[in-house]
Amino acid sequence: MYLRALTGLSERSVPTVSSEELAAAAGVNSAKLRKDFSYLGSYGTRGVGYDVEYLVYQISRELGLTQDWPVVIVGIGNLGAALANYGGFASRGFRVAALIDADPAMAGTPVAGIAVQHSDELEKIISDNGVSIGVISTPAGAAQQVCDRLVAAGVTSILNFAPTVLSVPDGVDVRKVDLSIELQILAFHEQRKAGEEAAGNNAEQADAPPLRATPASRKGPDGDVPAVMPA
Amino acid sequence: MYLRALTGLSERSVPTVSSEELAAAAGVNSAKLRKDFSYLGSYGTRGVGYDVEYLVYQISRELGLTQDWPVVIVGIGNLGAALANYGGFASRGFRVAALIDADPAMAGTPVAGIAVQHSDELEKIISDNGVSIGVISTPAGAAQQVCDRLVAAGVTSILNFAPTVLSVPDGVDVRKVDLSIELQILAFHEQRKAGEEAAGNNAEQADAPPLRATPASRKGPDGDVPAVMPA
DNA sequence: CCCTGTGAATTAGTTCACAGCC
DNA sequence: GGCTGTGAACTAATTCACAGGG
Numbered sequence: 492m493y494l495r496a497l498t499g500l501s502e503r504s505v506p507t508v509s510s511e512e513l514a515a516a517a518g519v520n521s522a523k524l525r526k527d528f529s530y531l532g533s534y535g536t537r538g539v540g541y542d543v544e545y546l547v548y549q550i551s552r553e554l555g556l557t558q559d560w561p562v563v564i565v566g567i568g569n570l571g572a573a574l575a576n577y578g579g580f581a582s583r584g585f586r587v588a589a590l591i592d593a594d595p596a597m598a599g600t601p602v603a604g605i606a607v608q609h610s611d612e613l614e615k616i617i618s619d620n621g622v623s624i625g626v627i628s629t630p631a632g633a634a635q636q637v638c639d640r641l642v643a644a645g646v647t648s649i650l651n652f653a654p655t656v657l658s659v660p661d662g663v664d665v666r667k668v669d670l671s672i673e674l675q676i677l678a679f680h681e682q683r684k685a686g687e688e689a690a691g692n693n694a695e696q697a698d699a700p701p702l703r704a705t706p707a708s709r710k711g712p713d714g715d716v717p718a719v720m721p722a
Numbered sequence: 723m724y725l726r727a728l729t730g731l732s733e734r735s736v737p738t739v740s741s742e743e744l745a746a747a748a749g750v751n752s753a754k755l756r757k758d759f760s761y762l763g764s765y766g767t768r769g770v771g772y773d774v775e776y777l778v779y780q781i782s783r784e785l786g787l788t789q790d791w792p793v794v795i796v797g798i799g800n801l802g803a804a805l806a807n808y809g810g811f812a813s814r815g816f817r818v819a820a821l822i823d824a825d826p827a828m829a830g831t832p833v834a835g836i837a838v839q840h841s842d843e844l845e846k847i848i849s850d851n852g853v854s855i856g857v858i859s860t861p862a863g864a865a866q867q868v869c870d871r872l873v874a875a876g877v878t879s880i881l882n883f884a885p886t887v888l889s890v891p892d893g894v895d896v897r898k899v900d901l902s903i904e905l906q907i908l909a910f911h912e913q914r915k916a917g918e919e920a921a922g923n924n925a926e927q928a929d930a931p932p933l934r935a936t937p938a939s940r941k942g943p944d945g946d947v948p949a950v951m952p953a
Numbered sequence: 954c955c956c957t958g959t960g961a962a963t964t965a966g967t968t969c970a971c972a973g974c975c
Numbered sequence: 976g977g978c979t980g981t982g983a984a985c986t987a988a989t990t991c992a993c994a995g996g997g
Contacts, residue, residue, distance in 0.1 A: 510957070525958060528958090556906060570804035576799075584909070649908075650904050650905055670899075671810035675787060678787065679785050680879065740977085756980060764980070766979050767978085767979075769976075
């Protein structure tokens with residue numbers, strides 16, 4: 492989050508920022524930002540602020556983005572192709588080492604400038620390129636099987652776009668991206684906006700989903716309107 | 723999160739779950755789950771647990787997923803097409819009301835069974851369909867302009883896949899999806915795995931990024947290894 | 954004098970532990 | 976007897992507020 496804000500400043504050639512400014516850009520309290528950064532080291536200058544470029548580098552390094560991460564994308568449908576074309580990867584140290592698809596007809600087709608390879612080659616590709624991160628954008632039915640092969644071939648981190656829960660052995664990380672979750676969050680806020688005819692509430696881009704003031708004790712079938720929760 | 727776990731149970735026709743079981747499936751503590759659910763009402767039965775279908779419905783309703791949300795997708799490249807084809811939307815109450823692209827050559831082309839419409843029609847489509855949620859999957863350069871038109875036409879929630887920060891008036895929600903963030907998180911854990919030659923650490927799919935034990939006081943140029951933070 | 958870095962104070966979130974109900 | 980619902984206890988996160996350096 493901080494890195495994204497800093498990258499923006501960097502692009503606009505801003506040389507330094509104060510915790511106050513950067514916190515505003517990132518949408519957090521400045522004390523929180525200073526405390527967060529203090530865990531990385533003392534990279535600021537009292538009376539001045541933080542050097543943007545230096546901080547970008549330090550955060551990138553801490554996040555492991557200064558090294559080269561070869562990744563493979565398995566499942567080159569629309570989503571796989573979109574990911575292969577996604578500009579944000581390269582600038583973060585991610586290199587698309589290979590695109591893999593089970594469809595023999597796809598083999599050889601260039602997507603984002605890289606020829607798609609058949610899944611028979613999966614194990615060889617992983618070991619030849621020393622890939623430790625795999626992206627799964629196959630249909631749900633194929634995901635677990637692909638996952639098992641990736642893991643057996645040595646992949647230890649998996650980004651799963653398929654709508655299935657993957658099971659993996661200990662020591663392997665899986666992160667699941669559900670494209671509808673964000674829409675659900677928007678719909679939730681949207682619903683609350685609509686229900687705000689009564690009180691004179693403030694509408695903004697809050698992230699917390701307020702519901703009810705106290706644990707409540709309703710029961711029985713529904714029908715009523717969402718209420719209000721702590722914070 | 724709970725809803726996803728419950729949907730899985732529902733598909734396997736499991737009639738009831740205890741807080742313990744559901745908590746395990748969702749990866750949280752059972753007391754937390756019970757407290758969370760208590761904010762929605764008393765939907766469990768002591769000695770038995772929660773009725774899966776009933777709970778699915780109650781949570782869906784609270785999240786606003788039992789109503790129909792027409793959405794438009796603007797920018798029908800690979801990503802837009804992938805989103806249009808994404809199965810997870812329909813099951814959550816999201817209905818793709820229209821696909822919009824600025825390229826006149828795209829107009830009329832069916833994507834996911836829906837004919838792409840030209841962006842000249844944007845305002846009319848929004849108002850005819852009562853759309854309040856828009857998805858932007860255009861290139862970065864077009865995003866702000868599209869956003870402005872959506873907002874002017876009455877859209878009050880925007881899901882932004884373009885790699886830009888959008889500015890919107892008060893009362894409009896924007897959520898940004900950065901596909902590389904999840905990869906960054908994986909890379910971070912991956913880096914930490916690699917750096918674990920020293921201590922006999924436990925590797926698992928932790929979500930928290932541990933860094934250093936105490937605010938620290940290093941300075942000067944880099945070169946050293948990530949350290950360890952609170953929890 | 955401005956702005957960082959950080960203990961102390963405060964606020965929020967989680968877990969415990971058990972009364973109460975099925 | 977088993978499991979929910981929830982105050983109380985505990986743990987974590989955030990913010991305050993200010994000493995101290997540039």
